[in-house]
Amino acid sequence: MAETRPRHTLIGRNSWRTVRTILRRIKAKSNSDEKLHSKTIHDVRKGSTPTTTDESANASVAEFTIPTVQTALVVARKGEYEIRHDFPMPIVHEDEIMIRSHYVGLNPIDWKSVDYNFCLPEFPWVTGREMSGVVAKVGSAVRGFKEGDSVWTSTYYKDVRAGCFQEFVVVPSHTVLPIPSNVPFEAAACLGVAALTASMTLWKWLDVPIPHSGVDQEGQWLLIWGGSTVTGQFATQLASLSGIQVITVNSTETKSLSERLGASHVVVRDGKTDEQVVSEILAVTGGRITRAIDLVGPKTAALALDTVSKDEPVSFAPLAMMSGSQTVRDNVVVHTVEMKQFVLDKSNVRYTRELGKLLEAGKIVLPELHLIEGGLHSVQPGLELLKKGNLKGKKLVVRMQ
Numbered sequence: 001m002a003e004t005r006p007r008h009t010l011i012g013r014n015s016w017r018t019v020r021t022i023l024r025r026i027k028a029k030s031n032s033d034e035k036l037h038s039k040t041i042h043d044v045r046k047g048s049t050p051t052t053t054d055e056s057a058n059a060s061v062a063e064f065t066i067p068t069v070q071t072a073l074v075v076a077r078k079g080e081y082e083i084r085h086d087f088p089m090p091i092v093h094e095d096e097i098m099i100r101s102h103y104v105g106l107n108p109i110d111w112k113s114v115d116y117n118f119c120l121p122e123f124p125w126v127t128g129r130e131m132s133g134v135v136a137k138v139g140s141a142v143r144g145f146k147e148g149d150s151v152w153t154s155t156y157y158k159d160v161r162a163g164c165f166q167e168f169v170v171v172p173s174h175t176v177l178p179i180p181s182n183v184p185f186e187a188a189a190c191l192g193v194a195a196l197t198a199s200m201t202l203w204k205w206l207d208v209p210i211p212h213s214g215v216d217q218e219g220q221w222l223l224i225w226g227g228s229t230v231t232g233q234f235a236t237q238l239a240s241l242s243g244i245q246v247i248t249v250n251s252t253e254t255k256s257l258s259e260r261l262g263a264s265h266v267v268v269r270d271g272k273t274d275e276q277v278v279s280e281i282l283a284v285t286g287g288r289i290t291r292a293i294d295l296v297g298p299k300t301a302a303l304a305l306d307t308v309s310k311d312e313p314v315s316f317a318p319l320a321m322m323s324g325s326q327t328v329r330d331n332v333v334v335h336t337v338e339m340k341q342f343v344l345d346k347s348n349v350r351y352t353r354e355l356g357k358l359l360e361a362g363k364i365v366l367p368e369l370h371l372i373e374g375g376l377h378s379v380q381p382g383l384e385l386l387k388k389g390n391l392k393g394k395k396l397v398v399r400m401q
Contacts, residue, residue: 066098066136072166073376074124075114081380082124090161090170097145097176098137099153103189104164104379105130106396111383119157126163128379130154130192132185133169133400135176142173150179154192156343165379167400174346180359187366190230190395191355194367197319197339198234199355200348202242205335206291206315210354211241211363220244221285225304226295227263228254228393230367231319235293236261237364247285249277249300257393261365274303281307292316298323308332367395375400 072087092098110127113119120127132152135145145151153169153176155162161170179188202208208222209215222239226232227248239246240262247265248258255266265284269277281289289308294301294317301322308314314332328334342348358364370391372378375398382396 066168070167071376072126072163073128073379074126074165075120076124078117078123079114081114083376084124087126087166090168092137092139092170094139094141095173096139096170097135097142097151097173099131099133099151099169099171099176100136101131101133101164101167101169101400103132103186104128104398104400105189105193106379106382106386106398107193108386109193111387113157121158121160126160126166127157128155128164128166129157130189131164131169131400132179132188132191136168139173145173145176150185150188151176152179152188152191153177154196154339154342156340158340165376167376172343174349175343177352177356180356182362183359183366186371186397186399187369189397190367190369191359193339194230194395195234195355195364196342196352197337198231198238199351200339200342201293201317201319201335201337202235202238203351203354204341204348205317205337206293208239208244208291209242211238211358213242215242217243219288220291221289222246223281223285223289223292223304223307224248224263224295225293225300226250226320227258227266229295230393230395232293232295233257233261233367233393234364236263238358239291240264241358241363244291245285247281247289249281254393278303278306288312290314294318294320294322296320298326302326305329305332367393370394370396372396372398374398 066089068089069086070089071083071085074082074084074087076082090098107129109129113127135147135149135151137147138145153171155164155169155171155175179185203210209217222244224232224235224246227236227250232248236246236248236258245264246262247267248263249267249269250258252268252270255268258266267277267280287309290312292304292308292314294304297320301318301320305316305328308316310329310331312331315335316332317335317337319337322334372382378398382398386396
């Protein structure tokens with residue numbers, strides 16, 4: 001990763017061994033003396049005291065002057081990142097909000113888009129899909145927000161101003177949400193992708209009733225293949241709160257996680273053939289699965305289709321892609337979940353409002369966080385760690401301030 005000026009040396013402690021190994025490799029490649037330091041925040045759980053490790057979270061925007069340029073991690077050319085300290089400040093239009101970034105969440109789409117060269121309209125470009133921060137400026141038509149408010153957002157890749165791997169982000173006002181009082185500042189950075197995807201997938205596309213809406217879901221089954229993924233964790237809880245029986249597919253290491261989050265049954269995939277996993281799902285559910293989400297990939301999407309009802313209407317969301325040649329029975333509707341609709345269609349804000357109510361009421365258990373210090377310099381090593389996988393349900397978040 002190149003940089004337009006010499007890097008400052010960061011001294012870290014308590015890093016995961018894996019993170020240090022990845023960082024050493026990147027150091028050797030870029031001839032940098034940058035060190036990544038990280039820590040894990042454990043037990044961010046339902047009913048916990050609202051705390052934050054960010055002492056600057058309550059700082060007034062008046063305490064700093066908005067600069068004329070900013071620092072950004074850009075994709076400078078195909079497959080290559082650069083830190084740029086003279087990146088232009090984004091312009092704020094009348095119905096937009098500028099947010100000073102404090103935390104950014106890391107997601108598979110962040111590294112996949114760069115490795116496979118998609119969702120990059122031009123070079124240089126700024127990626128990153130979710131963050132939490134403090135309102136730095138509001139457009140003239142914005143109501144309900146003011147400078148200094150603590151907020152979170154989910155962004156759309158086609159606007160370079162909205163890429164979260166920069167110090168200041170500009171987004172439409174309807175995509176900005178206040179951080180619930182019992183959600184730690186750093187944990188709010190995981191709401192814009194996983195929590196929002198789970199909410200909209202269930203409530204908008206799979207027609208799962210919003211919790212406490214009074215719609216009877218007795219006997220209804222939802223399959224989540226990839227229950228320990230952060231999206232899977234949120235989906236398990238939201239569906240359970242709606243009265244739906246949830247069955248997940250997990251590793252042995254994460255079985256208890258999905259059980260704690262409300263899964264009625266967890267199928268452990270370790271040491272079993274695909275046929276055995278499918279057979280267990282069918283035996284437990286009696287072939288009555290009418291909704292399914294796959295969070296792993298085309299192979300498991302095909303397996304998920306083998307488990308659903310053959311008689312009742314079925315809604316299926318392959319969130320990790322499905323083969324174009326996949327055979328789908330007539331009773332199954334495959335939904336293309338487009339999260340860009342949250343940005344493009346203002347009416348979808350109702351899903352974030354409902355999510356906010358559940359969070360404020362302490363109904364949702366937040367994922368365990370692995371917090372990486374070091375700001376933008378630490379994003380690329382963090383993405384390498386994410387690419388390696390086996391995070392056991394933890395969410396990677398980078399502290400920017």
